[in-house]
Amino acid sequence: MACDILEMLADGLLIQQKNVFSELLMDNQSDSIFRLNHYPPCPELHGNNLIGFGEHTDPQIILVLRSHNTSGPEISLTGGSWIPVPADQESFFINVGDSLQVMTNGRFKSVRHRVLANSYKSRVSMIYFGGPPLSEKIAPLPSLLKEGNDNSLYKEFTWFEYKRSVHKSRLSDNNLCLFEKITAS
Numbered sequence: 589m590a591c592d593i594l595e596m597l598a599d600g601l602l603i604q605q606k607n608v609f610s611e612l613l614m615d616n617q618s619d620s621i622f623r624l625n626h627y628p629p630c631p632e633l634h635g636n637n638l639i640g641f642g643e644h645t646d647p648q649i650i651l652v653l654r655s656h657n658t659s660g661p662e663i664s665l666t667g668g669s670w671i672p673v674p675a676d677q678e679s680f681f682i683n684v685g686d687s688l689q690v691m692t693n694g695r696f697k698s699v700r701h702r703v704l705a706n707s708y709k710s711r712v713s714m715i716y717f718g719g720p721p722l723s724e725k726i727a728p729l730p731s732l733l734k735e736g737n738d739n740s741l742y743k744e745f746t747w748f749e750y751k752r753s754v755h756k757s758r759l760s761d762n763n764l765c766l767f768e769k770i771t772a773s
């Protein structure tokens with residue numbers, strides 16, 4: 589499913605090579621993981637917010653999430669407000685990761701998100717994190733750049749370099765800012 593979605597995204601961007609993103613997940617060396625998160629109920633909350641998973645963006649290419657019918661996830665809007673993602677046990681939630689933001693030169697955005705704990709129901713989520721091989725070079729696709737590449741927003745890095753940088757930082761840090769190009773004004 590992740591590959592099908594990535595191929596539709598490539599199509600939407602009029603990229604000729606439809607598998608330009610999905611081939612990274614299909615690679616034998618793909619650094620993809622599958623994770624189960626369990627958020628136990630927190631009855632002592634008494635209506636107050638408690639963070640179950642702190643705010644962050646996901647560093648990989650694409651995430652596919654499914655959970656049962658308990659609310660909790662929220663996404664951040666520009667301006668700093670948080671909006672809840674409605675619980676729906678029959679849907680998959682698809683999230684763009686930082687690497688896809690870079691490869692599309694910012695056309696698709698890696699959204700900051702967090703999960704609030706629930707006071708009376710437990711929540712389980714399962715997430716597929718689709719990542720490229722460690723040695724893969726991540727950079728804006730030339731076909732999405734103007735001639736001369738002068739509108740590239742990011743420096744090239746390998747997935748290994750980015751992962752190392754993410755592991756050294758705090759969960760809430762904006763990891764991509766270290767790899768942004770400073771444009772002369």
Ligand SMILES: O=C(O)CCC(=O)C(=O)O
Binds near residue numbers: 625646701713715
């Ligand atoms: O459990 C969830 O719904 C999301 C957790 C999450 O954002 C993550 O594991 O990266």
Ligand SMILES: [Fe+2]
Binds near residue numbers: 644645646701
């Ligand atoms: Fe996440």
